[in-house]
Amino acid sequence: MKPIWIVDDDPSIRFVLEKALARENLPTRSFTQPREVLDALADISAGDPTRQGPQVLVSDIRMPGGSGLQLLEKLRELQPGLPILIMTAYSDLDSAVSAFQRGAFEYLPKPFDLTKAVELIRRAVEESQREEVIEERPGATPEMLGQAPAMQDVFRAIGRLSQSQVTVLITGESGSGKELVARALHRHSPCAEGPFVAINTAAIPKDLLESELFGHERGAFTGAQTQRRGRFEQAEGGTLFLDEIGDMPFDLQTRLLRVLSDGQFYRVGGHAAVKAHVRVIAATHQDLEKRVQDGVFREDLFHRINVIRLRLPALRERHEDVPMLTRHFLQQSARQLGVEPKRIADSALALLGQFAFPGNVRQLENICHWLTVMAPAQVITLQDLPPEVLQAPAYRPPVRIADSAQPAAPARELPSAQHPVLPAAAGVAPDADAPAALAADMPLPPPSDAGWEQALETEAQKLLAGGRPQVWDALTRRFESRLIRTALTATHGRRMEAAQRLGIGRNTITRKIQELGLDAPDEA
Known part of the structure; x- marks a missing residue:
C-alpha cells in the first residue's frame, strides 16, 4: 500500500501520528512544509523508482513556508482523487469552510482524539482504494451500471x-x-x-x-x-x-x-x-x-x-447496485454543478441500501443531486440524507419459495430478464434489517409497526435512566457485532462478500471482527 503523507511543522504531531499509524500497519512519510511535498511529487513524476505517491495526505493549515489550504488547492489539480485531511489548532468557521470548499476529505481540529484520527485516516484510505478501482476501469463512463x-x-x-x-x-x-x-x-x-x-x-x-x-x-x-x-x-x-x-x-x-x-x-x-x-x-x-x-x-x-x-428490475431488486450507482450519480451531479464531488460515509450508504426506492434509479439520481447541493460537508453522513430516506421503514423484500413456482416464460421471451426478487442466498436476507440493529444480548421484539428502531430506543432509554456510562459505545458495539455476524452468516463466512454487502471495506470488517472478538471463519 502507498504511504500516508503527514505534513506538519510540529515534530510531536508527526511523531504521534507516525507511531499510531505504524501500529495499524499503515506506512507513513512525513514532511515539515508544503514545499517539500510538492518537490517529492515532482521527483515521483520524474520517475524516482524509490518513492511512491501518497494514499492519503494529512496536513496542518498554518506552517512556515506555505499554507495547508494552498497545498490542498494545488494537490486538487495534481491528484484530484487524493483524500486530504486538514488539521488545525485554529478551529474557526472560515478555516472549516475554506477546507471543504477546496475539496478536503475531512477537517480535524486540534487537539484531536488519536483513535478517532486514525479511524478517519482509515476511512480516507478505503475511499482512496475505491477511487483507484474506479480509475483502473478502462474507457469512458459506462452507459449502464449494474453488478446485480x-x-x-x-x-x-x-x-x-x-x-x-x-x-x-x-x-x-x-x-x-x-x-x-x-x-x-x-x-x-x-x-x-x-x-x-x-x-x-x-x-x-x-x-x-x-x-x-x-x-x-x-x-x-x-x-x-x-x-x-x-x-x-x-x-x-x-x-x-x-x-x-x-x-x-x-x-x-x-x-x-x-x-x-x-x-x-x-x-x-x-x-x-x-x-x-x-x-x-x-x-x-x-x-x-x-x-x-x-x-x-x-x-x-x-x-x-x-x-x-x-x-428491467426495480432498484429494490438490485440493492447491491446502490453503492455503485450512488457514487456515480454524485460524480455526475458534481460535474453538472461544477463543484467538487462529495463522498458518502458507509453508514449513509448502508441506510440507502435499506430504502425501497419507489421511484427507482431516477429517485436515487435525484437524491444524489439533492445531497450534492444540500449536504453541508464534503463527506455525506447519515444525518445528511433527505427526510424520505431517514423516516422510511427498512425495506423487506418479499420471500418467494422457489423460482419453479413462477409461470414459465413464453418461448420467445428472453429468460435472462425475467428474474424474480432475489432470495436470501443471492441478495439481501429477508429479515436482515431486524437483527442488524439488535445485539445478541438484546431480545428481539415481536413483529410490530414500531420496528426495531423502537426496540433500540427503549434499550437506550433503559441504559440512560440507569446511569450507564458510555451508552453510545455500548450500543454501537452491540449493533456492529450483530450486523457483522448476520452478514457473515448470510455469506457463509466470506469476509469480502460480507463487507461488500454491508457497504464497508475489507480492512474495516477485519478490524471490527478483531475489535469485537467475533469468532468469524476466514473467507472461503
Whole structure:
C-alpha cells in the first residue's frame, strides 16, 4: 500500500501520528512544509523508482513556508482523487469552510482524539482504494451500471440482440431506466448509425399524437401551415422508441399496427404512402396482458410488439447496485454543478441500501443531486440524507419459495430478464434489517409497526435512566457485532462478500471482527 503523507511543522504531531499509524500497519512519510511535498511529487513524476505517491495526505493549515489550504488547492489539480485531511489548532468557521470548499476529505481540529484520527485516516484510505478501482476501469463512463445478477442478465440480453433489428418490448416500473436500455439496444445494433428518436405517448395529448407520430400535410387541419415530418420519418434508418405505449389511444393503436405490419403509413391529410424503414422499441410500466383483457389495448398489436420482451428490475431488486450507482450519480451531479464531488460515509450508504426506492434509479439520481447541493460537508453522513430516506421503514423484500413456482416464460421471451426478487442466498436476507440493529444480548421484539428502531430506543432509554456510562459505545458495539455476524452468516463466512454487502471495506470488517472478538471463519 502507498504511504500516508503527514505534513506538519510540529515534530510531536508527526511523531504521534507516525507511531499510531505504524501500529495499524499503515506506512507513513512525513514532511515539515508544503514545499517539500510538492518537490517529492515532482521527483515521483520524474520517475524516482524509490518513492511512491501518497494514499492519503494529512496536513496542518498554518506552517512556515506555505499554507495547508494552498497545498490542498494545488494537490486538487495534481491528484484530484487524493483524500486530504486538514488539521488545525485554529478551529474557526472560515478555516472549516475554506477546507471543504477546496475539496478536503475531512477537517480535524486540534487537539484531536488519536483513535478517532486514525479511524478517519482509515476511512480516507478505503475511499482512496475505491477511487483507484474506479480509475483502473478502462474507457469512458459506462452507459449502464449494474453488478446485480438481474442487471447482468439484461446486459447479456442486449448483447444477444446486438446483431438484430427485431422489435423489443421493455417492461419495468417508472424510473427504472427503460429509455437507457432502449438507447443501448440502438447503440449496439446494425442501425446504430441511424437516428434514435424517442416519444412518450402518455405525455402528448391525443389530438396531437397522431400528427407527432406520422406527420401531416399542409392544410390537414387548422394551423397546419406547412408539411411536417412525424417521428417515424425522423427515425428513418434508425430506431423509434415508443415510451409508455400502454397509454396509447385505442384508435391510434390501429394505425401503429398497420405501420408495423405493412412498413408504410400516411401522413395526416395525406394520400401518398410513406415507406418506414425503422426499428421499433416499445416500453411500458403497465401490465399489457391485463390491458388487453380489459379491452383497452389491441391484442394483435400486443403480439406484434411482444416479439422479444426485456423486463428491467426495480432498484429494490438490485440493492447491491446502490453503492455503485450512488457514487456515480454524485460524480455526475458534481460535474453538472461544477463543484467538487462529495463522498458518502458507509453508514449513509448502508441506510440507502435499506430504502425501497419507489421511484427507482431516477429517485436515487435525484437524491444524489439533492445531497450534492444540500449536504453541508464534503463527506455525506447519515444525518445528511433527505427526510424520505431517514423516516422510511427498512425495506423487506418479499420471500418467494422457489423460482419453479413462477409461470414459465413464453418461448420467445428472453429468460435472462425475467428474474424474480432475489432470495436470501443471492441478495439481501429477508429479515436482515431486524437483527442488524439488535445485539445478541438484546431480545428481539415481536413483529410490530414500531420496528426495531423502537426496540433500540427503549434499550437506550433503559441504559440512560440507569446511569450507564458510555451508552453510545455500548450500543454501537452491540449493533456492529450483530450486523457483522448476520452478514457473515448470510455469506457463509466470506469476509469480502460480507463487507461488500454491508457497504464497508475489507480492512474495516477485519478490524471490527478483531475489535469485537467475533469468532468469524476466514473467507472461503
